[in-house]
Amino acid sequence: MAIGAVLEPLVVVSLLAFGTIVNRNKSNSSWSPFSAKRPEPWRHIKYSSDSDEEDVEASRRREDEITLLPPTLSRSSSSSDTTLAEDGFDKTTPPWRPRKLRFMGWEKEVTTPNTEVFRTRFLSRVLQRFPFLVEVWYWALIYWVYQLGRAFTAVTLQESTVHTAREHALQVIHVEQRLGIFIEPAVQRWFLQSPTLMRWTNRVYSFIHIPGTILFLIVLYHFTTARPRRTLQKEQGDRAQLGDNWRELAPQFGPAVYERRRRTMAMCNLLAFIVFTFWPCMPPRLLSDPTYTGEYAKEAKSFGFVDTVHGADGDSSVWTTNRFCNQYAAMPSLHFGYSFLIGLTIATVPLRKRGRFGWRRLAIVGIGMIYPAVILAAIVATANHFVLDAVAGACACLLAWHFNGFLLNLLPLEDYFLALVRIHKP
Template structure:
């Protein structure tokens, strides 16, 4: 593993700065004008409770098989942070992403600290099983690809940096772009799919641990851990230390996320250039995860099926909406108007013709 002094000093600054810059850009790109916010509330006649009212303003929401009451948070509309959040609703997506990311990472860290020697032995057994299956079907291309890449230093550095630095920034950039340009219902479905991918992947690698190629015995298999060479080392990977579960090769979330991102952009992006290059992203990630010996090709297959399953089940997450409403009530903050509802109100109010009003989409809510 690389020593700290082998890592370029700027990596400790540039990598976090890139993430922060993308999150900030997403907030600015998707900001709402105060006039539009006032207009949307006026059209809906969504007024805060009158003075002296206790402000609970109960309404019913589905929580799995039950219908429960949750309090409205309209009374907090004029508070400073409520107004700020209303102007920059993408902060909600930042919150969703950070919550998902840290729950996932903490769960992996706990598992990494509590696993025993038997867990590692089981992970190696599963890795050997994957290699046996790949050899049977003659798709064990990982080692040959790695040898090809390692003979070309510039390509090795590019692949290492791509693995270490692209996954999180690309996901954030995709979220900011899709929030801005996708149909709101499509965006919400895609975001829920990505969230559920983490949950399903954690269940799989907790019950079926798998050792990545780079951790298999070199004398027997010949895989090299390319990510920890001095030139290509990443501060992100260096700082994971013992709090990273390295026995979670199957399924590959790197590929699963890239597949969702690439396919979504190809189908839903309004920009021709982005549609043209979108499918190269999952292909690049597939090559990167194999060339760096972090995943087998069957890990990518597993990641593919996890995303398909997550897409089919993503509406389950809507059942968590009451928890979110209570959370905002406790914080005394009004939750920003849902983008589906906000966009429908703004667009329909700009159309004066009764004919056009009849053709406008209905208001829709209760979407996480």
């Protein structure tokens, strides 16, 4: 456990550092963090043959007209030259930009700071060279906000909440019995027959979830963002410096896909936090608590669930054994929710030869479902989740998949924060 307290965080930090280096901006014209000279983004860019120069120029003029100034402000200069103040502030870039808030058909346009005026500052140039650092920040924000929420519920836990969580767990069992899917005791007994298999299942549950999710984000970012950016830079020439709107030229499986999956994870966390805060549920392993002698003791202990992960011979993780971990947040299972998201992403990767039911699509769907199947077996065999916990995790994933755009309403808040710290996000 003492080694794990150091090794597990080290693995996470190493993965994030690896992702930052692998997904760095390799362009010869990308900014050096120690050079304040701002390149001219469009001077050397060539466009595909289906767009003539007049269309490109007209598109740029339209973009300039709609992006940056609120109605009450006018351009301070029409010159394409860049004027920098001593503190790296770009005087010619308009200081404001419009953002749209949307919710169920309602829409409102608001004006927020345009952080591009800080594009040439040191930290902005660092992010330009290592754009995955932005994703490291997002992951840390998503993970730690969620964990702090769980920690708050853990430290403020009352005994009545434990009783409620136990009752809810028994209710889940009763529903599964009616549906004919109460298979958890049988599954665990089968795994317990093979100590080696059980030991590796414990390790899958404890040590794969967080590193596996981070590795997924690194790989997805590479194929949807870093590699298309490098390909486009090569097509435009080594001297080309792509502007922030290069994403418009990216392929279908591009940066927008990655950003939607990242928002989906954040939305999963939000939905899970709401559920376990208002409907706490005890994991199966805690139903066998020998110290419990209350009203439901006989029924709770009758199922014979064994805590294989947190026992003396278990392989527990530092992320799930600290005092700030809420043990009564089994519903929904984010272990399965995240794995299902990863599986769906793999299953929906665009293929060169299109067709929904071709053998290639069936093969890639099968490959995508391997990981969630392994995680489902692990969470059930270790008695950390019920089958319905996994179903709830999948439902949370699907809801977040379809409604992740709601989080775009937080962009104005991000703009003000970045303006406060004087950083431009690439």
